[in-house]
Amino acid sequence: LKEKHKILHRLLQNSTS
């Protein structure tokens, strides 16, 4: 799932500051 949703995965990884 992460493979197919690289961008969403990256957005989720970014900090929420």
Added chain:
Amino acid sequence: PEDPYCPYPTSLLHIEELCDSIVRSHRDTSQFRLEELQALRWKLFSREELHAYQSKSVDEMWQHCAVRLTEAVQYVVEFAKRIPGFRGLGQNDQITLLKTGSMEVVLVRMSRCFNTENSTVFFDGKFGSTELFKSLGCGDLMVAVFDFAHSVCALRLTEQQMALFSSLVLINPDRPCLEDRGRVHRMRRDLEVCLSHMLRRDNQESLQHKLYQKVSVLQSLCSLHVEKLHWFSQRYPLIVHSVFPPLYKELFT
């Protein structure tokens, strides 16, 4: 009573803290401030501007709307990340919840940008009717989306109520392919307690049932959107592949 399986106690203090945190998250990740939208609600597109939109080719307008929708989705992703417990979920489950939930929350949030007095929505800095989207070739979808916005506006939700409802739309334990359904369910249960606590405080408990009724409409709107996208990408496969926002393609194709 303390629930041994619940990662955090469901005491009233906790519920109020959870409510405040979700309301803050909603406010901090709203694409447009309510005051801004109120101030601009009579700023309509001119006849010439409307004509310019209607003269766009179908692929131009689809690309334009895909970009705008993707911007809105990114605010929803930020909202999700700030919902207590969400980042504690497995990464696959976070993706699964957002895969369908992001568009649903965008549609809920769209009612903030809607003026029921003249059935216009805030888009590209001004308010326009369904006519604005004529060149998309998706009249039925746009009418359905506008009708949904009307029905949500009719509930006159406060920002706090909308924040809670948005979190409930997102934290949906019924989504297919969830790896830890139980954890999502527990999160969801606390959010439901928050909503009923808030509605009881606001003396609007009848709203709960009306809000839950919206969920099925949201799901049909999302399927109609994907259906239209399928129709469009069959006609313009290269356009979708080459110029549509990558995040949009990840979520919807």
